[in-house]
Amino acid sequence: MKSNSNRIWRILFYLLFAAYACFALKIILFKTIPISSVFTNPLLELRSVNIIPFRTIIDFLNEPMDIGMAMTNILGNIAVFVPLGIFVSYTGKKKSLGHQTLILFLTTLLLEIVQYILALGSSDVDDILLNVLGGLIGIAICRGMKRIFHAQDRLLIALVVFYLVAGIAGSVTIAKVDGSLLPFGSSKVVYIDENKEVMEGLDEAAAHLFGELASIDADTITVQRNPKYNVTMTQSGTSNDGEEKVTVSLGASTKIIIRHIHSDKNEIVSKYEDGTVSALASMLNSMDTVPTVRVWLSGENNLVASALLISFIE
Numbered sequence: 001m002k003s004n005s006n007r008i009w010r011i012l013f014y015l016l017f018a019a020y021a022c023f024a025l026k027i028i029l030f031k032t033i034p035i036s037s038v039f040t041n042p043l044l045e046l047r048s049v050n051i052i053p054f055r056t057i058i059d060f061l062n063e064p065m066d067i068g069m070a071m072t073n074i075l076g077n078i079a080v081f082v083p084l085g086i087f088v089s090y091t092g093k094k095k096s097l098g099h100q101t102l103i104l105f106l107t108t109l110l111l112e113i114v115q116y117i118l119a120l121g122s123s124d125v126d127d128i129l130l131n132v133l134g135g136l137i138g139i140a141i142c143r144g145m146k147r148i149f150h151a152q153d154r155l156l157i158a159l160v161v162f163y164l165v166a167g168i169a170g171s172v173t174i175a176k177v178d179g180s181l182l183p184f185g186s187s188k189v190v191y192i193d194e195n196k197e198v199m200e201g202l203d204e205a206a207a208h209l210f211g212e213l214a215s216i217d218a219d220t221i222t223v224q225r226n227p228k229y230n231v232t233m234t235q236s237g238t239s240n241d242g243e244e245k246v247t248v249s250l251g252a253s254t255k256i257i258i259r260h261i262h263s264d265k266n267e268i269v270s271k272y273e274d275g276t277v278s279a280l281a282s283m284l285n286s287m288d289t290v291p292t293v294r295v296w297l298s299g300e301n302n303l304v305a306s307a308l309l310i311s312f313i314e
Helices: 002-029 055-061 064-079 082-091 097-117 125-148 152-181 277-286
Strands: 046-050 120-124 190-194 209-216 220-225 244-264 267-274 292-297 304-313
Touching: 002 082, 002 097, 002 152, 055 064, 055 125, 064 125, 082 097, 082 125, 082 152, 097 120, 097 125, 120 125, 125 152, 209 244, 209 277, 220 292, 244 277
Parallel strands: 046 120, 190 267, 244 304
Antiparallel strands: 209 220, 209 292, 220 244, 244 267, 292 304
16 A cells, blocks of 8 residues: 555656656746747747856846846746756665766756757856756755655655645746746747838848858858758858858948847847948947848849848847
């Protein structure tokens, strides 16, 4: 009878962890772009990378007007990995703390890589640091419970209760902050275009070249081609590190459009404006993120741009 009871609690433990995993994936991978946007608008890509530790955290804390949002992001990144830390500690009870920490690190690193590959927002080393900290807190909680509940069945019951309480409290908190982050919440994407008339005559799907804007000067731009975007160029260059880059000339008639993209819950807002080479170069030098660029080529010369669309994530 005791064995059956223990089995039921163990099943509940794993079911609750599976439910948590669904929540965590929604929050971590789709906190910037709802899941449905991957299917409804695959051409819209939000991608940025920060590899400097504590930069994002410091930037958040240096914005007194957004201190609430800063604490929500910081504490949220910590809290979301606490249940994983508990799970790793319980299931890997014979593993060392270093081994358990490595599992936490590799898990959050993998999620950030997936986020970058799928262009789902910002991949940030600070997210990794905060996630690992949350996981370590979870490990500490599990180890503390082991000292209190020596019997395995009592420990399992305590962990199930903790998952239930934490899950309910977390769901209520998330619902108040941003209900669209919940797996069962409304996540229909609303795309808002401001001043899109400057794009008249240009179809993003028909752009000849897509990638990251590597550099720009008065006469040319260099584009780091995106391998996911299949285009054919008659000439291309290859950088020393083997990554394919393409240099395209700018003419006097090249139209330059700058798009500023930001998200607000389930809304993705794009603001379009006419730009110049000097303004674009200044923005490129002042921003940490690398913008994406779409290039339409001139019919007379396929290495001269007729139009550029440069997208900055804010």
